Amino acid sequence: xxxxxxxxxxxxxxxxxxxxxxxxxxxxxxxxxxxxxxxxxxxxxxxxxxxxxxxxxxxxxxxxxxxxxxxxxxxxxxxxxxxxxxxxxxxxxxxxxxxxxxxxxxxxxxxxxxxxxxxxxxxxxxxxxxxxxxxxxxxxxxxxxxxxxxxxxxxxxxxxxxxxxxxxxxxxxxxxxxxxxxxxxxxxxxxxxxxxxxxxxxxxxxxxxxxxxxxxxxxxxxxxxxxxxxxxxxxxxxxxxxxxxxxxxxxxxxxxxxxxxxxxxxxxxxxxxxxxxxxxxxxxxxxxxxxxxxxxxxxxxxxx
Numbered sequence: 448x449x450x451x452x453x454x455x456x457x458x459x460x461x462x463x464x465x466x467x468x469x470x471x472x473x474x475x476x477x478x479x480x481x482x483x484x485x486x487x488x489x490x491x492x493x494x495x496x497x498x499x500x501x502x503x504x505x506x507x508x509x510x511x512x513x514x515x516x517x518x519x520x521x522x523x524x525x526x527x528x529x530x531x532x533x534x535x536x537x538x539x540x541x542x543x544x545x546x547x548x549x550x551x552x553x554x555x556x557x558x559x560x561x562x563x564x565x566x567x568x569x570x571x572x573x574x575x576x577x578x579x580x581x582x583x584x585x586x587x588x589x590x591x592x593x594x595x596x597x598x599x600x601x602x603x604x605x606x607x608x609x610x611x612x613x614x615x616x617x618x619x620x621x622x623x624x625x626x627x628x629x630x631x632x633x634x635x636x637x638x639x640x641x642x643x644x645x646x647x648x649x650x651x652x653x654x655x656x657x658x659x660x661x662x663x664x665x666x667x668x669x670x671x672x673x674x675x676x677x678x679x680x681x682x683x684x685x686x687x688x689x690x691x692x693x694x695x696x697x698x699x700x701x702x703x704x705x706x707x708x709x710x711x712x713x714x715x716x717x718x719x720x721x722x723x724x725x726x727x728x729x730x731x732x733x734x735x736x737x738x739x740x741x742x743x744x745x746x747x748x749x750x751x
Contacts, residue, residue: 505584663691
């Protein structure tokens with residue numbers, strides 16, 4: 448990491464945040480400091496919204512608690528919805544692509560989930576991470592013996608395993624299989640004839656979505672919808688699927704719990720999600736409260 452430098456002084460009009468590992472704690476709690484930081488943003492005239500691999504209902508608790516008013520982006524942009532969860536726009540996978548991706552994930556011995564509309568389908572009621580996911584998103588899955596007949600209108604296919612090396616290998620193989628089409632790595636955004644975006648939203652989750660369903664596209668689309676230049680958008684996240692939004696925004700912040708590879712793609716690094724990293728980032732790097740020399744060097748690092 449380079450020595451610490453002053454937080455950016457350019458105008459920020461919107462902060463776009465990832466949810467899990469960023470906005471909420473490990474126990475999925477919005478801390479009081481996080482809530483206060485968002486109110487400080489609003490007081491400063493800065494808008495705030497969220498994007499996540501979660502389905503819409505899995506974001507409802509946060510939307511309601513924070514009383515968000517602008518568009519939000521579930522499924523990493525597979526959907527854009529209003530705060531009342533009515534659909535603004537939808538990006539679904541082609542049915543043939545869904546079938547191909549399921550075969551690839553299965554070949555890597557990962558469990559498969561699919562999200563279709565507002566429904567979540569699994570093969571095993573209590574398979575790996577199903578109970579945890581249900582607790583997080585606040586609704587149960589539908590158990591099916593086969594995904595046949597469910598390949599249309601799929602927003603996201605997920606590969607799940609506690610074999611983290613297998614998840615990483617599956618990610619790489621899906622990327623390579625689609626070669627020119629995949630949009631998932633650093634520099635990914637929107638456009639072209641791509642078919643899928645593939646990236647890990649957690650070390651044990653591989654999310655495969657429409658090529659426009661990536662967080663780089665979320666930055667672009669919010670810029671259009673809200674009339675805010677990309678250079679006035681700040682982003683904060685912790686996982687490889689957050690890197691595309693780092694590259695499309697004017698200011699990017701990685702969480703302290705992010706991997707070194709993800710941290711290197713952001714302009715600033717804050718503390719972890721268990722150490723008020725979101726609130727610290729807002730106060731120091733978005734609002735610029737205080738002198739950069741006063742920022743504890745063991746807490747904040749600039750990569751610019």
